[in-house]
Amino acid sequence: MGAIAATISLHLTSPTRRSLTFFTASLRPSSPILKLNSFHAAASPRATSLRESAVSCSMSVEAVEKASPAFFLDRIEAGFLHFVKYHGLGNDFILVDNRDSSEPKISPEQAAKLCDRNFGIGADGVIFALPGINGTDYTMRIYNSDGSEPEMCGNGVRCFARFIAELENLQGRHSFKVHTGAGLIVPEIQEDGKVKVDMGEPILKASDVPTRLPANKDQSVIKLGLNVDGVTWNVTCVSMGNPHCITFGTEGGQNLKVDELKLAEIGPKFENHEVFPARTNTEFVQVFTRSHLKMRVWERGAGATLACGTGACAVVVAAVLEGRAERNCTVDLPGGPLQIEWRQENNHIYMTGPAEVVFYGSVPL
Numbered sequence: 001m002g003a004i005a006a007t008i009s010l011h012l013t014s015p016t017r018r019s020l021t022f023f024t025a026s027l028r029p030s031s032p033i034l035k036l037n038s039f040h041a042a043a044s045p046r047a048t049s050l051r052e053s054a055v056s057c058s059m060s061v062e063a064v065e066k067a068s069p070a071f072f073l074d075r076i077e078a079g080f081l082h083f084v085k086y087h088g089l090g091n092d093f094i095l096v097d098n099r100d101s102s103e104p105k106i107s108p109e110q111a112a113k114l115c116d117r118n119f120g121i122g123a124d125g126v127i128f129a130l131p132g133i134n135g136t137d138y139t140m141r142i143y144n145s146d147g148s149e150p151e152m153c154g155n156g157v158r159c160f161a162r163f164i165a166e167l168e169n170l171q172g173r174h175s176f177k178v179h180t181g182a183g184l185i186v187p188e189i190q191e192d193g194k195v196k197v198d199m200g201e202p203i204l205k206a207s208d209v210p211t212r213l214p215a216n217k218d219q220s221v222i223k224l225g226l227n228v229d230g231v232t233w234n235v236t237c238v239s240m241g242n243p244h245c246i247t248f249g250t251e252g253g254q255n256l257k258v259d260e261l262k263l264a265e266i267g268p269k270f271e272n273h274e275v276f277p278a279r280t281n282t283e284f285v286q287v288f289t290r291s292h293l294k295m296r297v298w299e300r301g302a303g304a305t306l307a308c309g310t311g312a313c314a315v316v317v318a319a320v321l322e323g324r325a326e327r328n329c330t331v332d333l334p335g336g337p338l339q340i341e342w343r344q345e346n347n348h349i350y351m352t353g354p355a356e357v358v359f360y361g362s363v364p365l
């Protein structure tokens with residue numbers, strides 16, 4: 001039987017020293033000695049807020065075959081991934097500083113393991129901040145919690161903007177040009193810390209969403225019947241770079257009461273339906289007023305999440321196209337509200353919402 005060893009990581013940001021220090025302690029129960037290693041991890045993170053002067057702590061415990069400190073430390077040297085966990089309305093992500101390379105530091109399989117809520121850090125996805133291309137400041141890539149790679153992530157790009165501000169020691173209002181699988185996306189950090197994102201234009205052409213549902217004359221799929229397990233749902237299909245299927249209810253049915261849905265049962269049937277060749281995210285929507293909607297989401301590659309930014313944008317587009325809402329809406333998600341505007345002048349969608357640090361950490365790879 002191998003002995004139990006523990007690694008405790010303390011991540012300190014000091015307002016006076018303006019530095020970020022990682023302490024790693026190795027602890028073996030067979031020995032009363034606490035071995036402490038400290039190393040400097042980043043040059044100059046800003047430290048002007050209460051949060052930044054606080055101490056956060058993460059701990060990982062593992063069984064090692066050989067109870068040798070040298071063996072254990074070798075493993076640490078062989079590779080630790082430092083990360084910051086953020087969330088946008090409970091849609092949570094592991095953010096990785098990948099600015100020194102144009103390939104993600106970890107594989108989709110490793111990402112899926114880290115996202116596991118029992119055996120890993122726990123998250124809906126892993127997001128990488130890579131160097132920009134084609135005149136952009138940065139590139140954002142993301143793996144879903146199942147390891148698949150989507151084109152875009154709305155809540156994720158708000159977290160991304162706050163992560164960049166942290167890495168680059170930026171304060172106050174700032175915007176970035178971010179290259180994504182959905183093209184150019186421009187998040188702007190506002191004075192109050194919320195992030196407003198120019199999400200670009202929605203894509204309505206059925207073959208580009210993509211969906212095999214029969215399109216209208218203008219090639220869009222708006223309020224068409226989709227048979228899911230013998231029930232016909234009226235759906236509208238919108239891509240925000242990633243595919244979304246939006247429904248306000250079944251054919252001839254009442255206005256949806258989204259709290260009553262058995263999401264875990266019905267969600268995967270939409271996600272993997274044959275009419276969605278790239279699978280789909282699905283939003284179930286309840287209309288309160290013409291400017292106030294409520295949605296629950298089943299995400300492609302991540303399942304039920306507390307929020308979906310691209311989903312909220314797609315919902316407002318669908319609601320406008322179906323004549324149910326105006327172009328400026330509050331969308332309530334399980335994790336909280338987002339402000340969505342689909343601007344008539346330029347056809348762009350703007351999403352405004354929060355992004356918060358959860359904790360700093362490192363894990364052995």
Ligand SMILES: N[C@@H](CCC[C@H](N)C(=O)O)C(=O)O
Nearest residue numbers: 150153154155242308309310
């Ligand atoms: N939660 C995200 C969307 C993440 C990607 C999605 N699961 C997909 O596969 O398209 C958001 O906030 O937009």
